[in-house]
Amino acid sequence: MGLQRFSRWVRGALTLRRRQSILVAAFLLSWAPLQGAVGQGAGQAADQAVTPAPGFDLWLDALRREALARGVSARVLDRAFQDAAPIEKVLFYDRRQPEFTQTLWSYFERTISEARIERGARLLREHAALFAEVERKYGVQPRFLVAFWGLESNYGDFTGGFPVTGALATLAHDPRRSDFFRAELFYALGILEAGHIEFDRMQGSWAGAMGQTQFMPSTFAAYAVDGDGDGKIDIWGSLPDIFHSAANYLSKIGWNGEKTWGREVLLPADFDAGQAQLSIRRSLDDWAAMGVTRVDGSRLPRVDIDGSIVLPAGIKGPAFLVYDNFRAIMTWNRSILYALSVGHLSDRIVGRGPLAAQKPAGDRPLSRDDVLALQTALNRLGFDAGAPDGIAGSKTRAAVRAFQAGAGLPQDGYADSALVAAVTERAGRL
Numbered sequence: 001m002g003l004q005r006f007s008r009w010v011r012g013a014l015t016l017r018r019r020q021s022i023l024v025a026a027f028l029l030s031w032a033p034l035q036g037a038v039g040q041g042a043g044q045a046a047d048q049a050v051t052p053a054p055g056f057d058l059w060l061d062a063l064r065r066e067a068l069a070r071g072v073s074a075r076v077l078d079r080a081f082q083d084a085a086p087i088e089k090v091l092f093y094d095r096r097q098p099e100f101t102q103t104l105w106s107y108f109e110r111t112i113s114e115a116r117i118e119r120g121a122r123l124l125r126e127h128a129a130l131f132a133e134v135e136r137k138y139g140v141q142p143r144f145l146v147a148f149w150g151l152e153s154n155y156g157d158f159t160g161g162f163p164v165t166g167a168l169a170t171l172a173h174d175p176r177r178s179d180f181f182r183a184e185l186f187y188a189l190g191i192l193e194a195g196h197i198e199f200d201r202m203q204g205s206w207a208g209a210m211g212q213t214q215f216m217p218s219t220f221a222a223y224a225v226d227g228d229g230d231g232k233i234d235i236w237g238s239l240p241d242i243f244h245s246a247a248n249y250l251s252k253i254g255w256n257g258e259k260t261w262g263r264e265v266l267l268p269a270d271f272d273a274g275q276a277q278l279s280i281r282r283s284l285d286d287w288a289a290m291g292v293t294r295v296d297g298s299r300l301p302r303v304d305i306d307g308s309i310v311l312p313a314g315i316k317g318p319a320f321l322v323y324d325n326f327r328a329i330m331t332w333n334r335s336i337l338y339a340l341s342v343g344h345l346s347d348r349i350v351g352r353g354p355l356a357a358q359k360p361a362g363d364r365p366l367s368r369d370d371v372l373a374l375q376t377a378l379n380r381l382g383f384d385a386g387a388p389d390g391i392a393g394s395k396t397r398a399a400v401r402a403f404q405a406g407a408g409l410p411q412d413g414y415a416d417s418a419l420v421a422a423v424t425e426r427a428g429r430l
């Protein structure tokens with residue numbers, strides 16, 4: 001059975017769950033940049049006993065029968081599930097919760113190193129002919145492909161050490177998000193069946209993100225292409241396949257090769273921080289009229305495009321004006337910090353300067369306990385932060401904005417230690 005047919009039946013099975021699956025996919029992808037650090041960082045994670053759910057062998061037998069009925073060959077299934085057992089390390093990573101939130105600065109220190117910038121610049125030159133061919137075909141500027149490549153796998157260094165089908169079978173058997181991973185597992189079997197990659201080389205992250213682009217199997221099925229014309233799509237080892245696939249994906253999710261991603265800007269002193277939201281889009285002329293300038297104080301470009309202001313470190317940190325390509329990056333990975341890293345790294349590898357804003361002396365990532373205390377205090381004060389979970393998501397940010405409005409503070413929705421102290425102090429007075 002070809003990959004196309006696989007895609008069709010997995011899509012059918014997904015219809016009802018599609019929305020949920022996309023959300024889960026986005027959640028998972030938002031962890032992609034952490035994968036390179038997973039090995040080293042594991043010791044810092046909250047350790048918990050991970051016991052696989054019982055009945056794996058029976059579950060696998062049923063899955064095998066279904067796969068056979070759908071045309072996966074016994075040869076592929078025998079190879080993929082030889083000695084298969086739940087991988088406890090996969091469950092450990094799935095359960096693990098980071099102890100600290102990332103700040104823009106701590107994130108950029110990890111994603112934008114001098115070594116990564118220099119190597120990216122060198123690779124851009126080294127593969128110039130291939131990148132030019134890909135740009136002609138898909139309209140994606142080479143510097144962005146290099147930036148994705150650098151962030152996803154450090155230019156191919158880290159593609160994850162887990163067997164993809166084993167990791168996905170572990171997560172599909174586990175009850176937490178089994179529908180999503182079961183669908184991904186069928187896509188992965190389809191990739192093996194189609195002969196794109198041998199089983200031994202089909203390695204990925206603990207969550208099944210594969211190869212140098214860290215595509216989930218469903219993303220591979222929908223967007224990966226054969227760039228070198230050998231009839232196989234090898235995102236593990238073929239640079240033409242890797243760059244053609246990444247560029248094809250970007251072009252399909254709305255990339256505009258004539259435009260950039262955005263830029264760091266300066267805001268006027270009286271700027272309303274409540275305007276800094278991705279949901280608020282204005283023309284560059286409108287932002288210019290409100291006093292937004294380039295970082296050197298000069299006027300914004302006179303081009304007819306929309307943008308949004310984002311303040312990833314609050315009103316005291318750097319401000320960015322981001323365009324539609326930034327939204328495409330966020331389709332690839334829903335994290336704002338990831339999207340800013342792709343944009344900034346793409347600038348740096350073509351020789352543009354570092355951020356104009358400086359890291360403040362007191363920059364300190366919040367711990368889970370800090371965020372739990374913040375959420376609990378916001379709820380006590382009547383600002384709905386949702387059930388406290390130690391993760392500052394959109395609901396927490398909205399509650400922070402509401403608190404800031406009541407307290408006469410700039411409404412940037414950004415929680416730093418000063419904000420946590422102010423909120424908990426206020427709640428303590430109740």
Ligand code: CA
Pocket residue numbers: 226227228229230231232233234238241
């Ligand atoms: Ca190929």
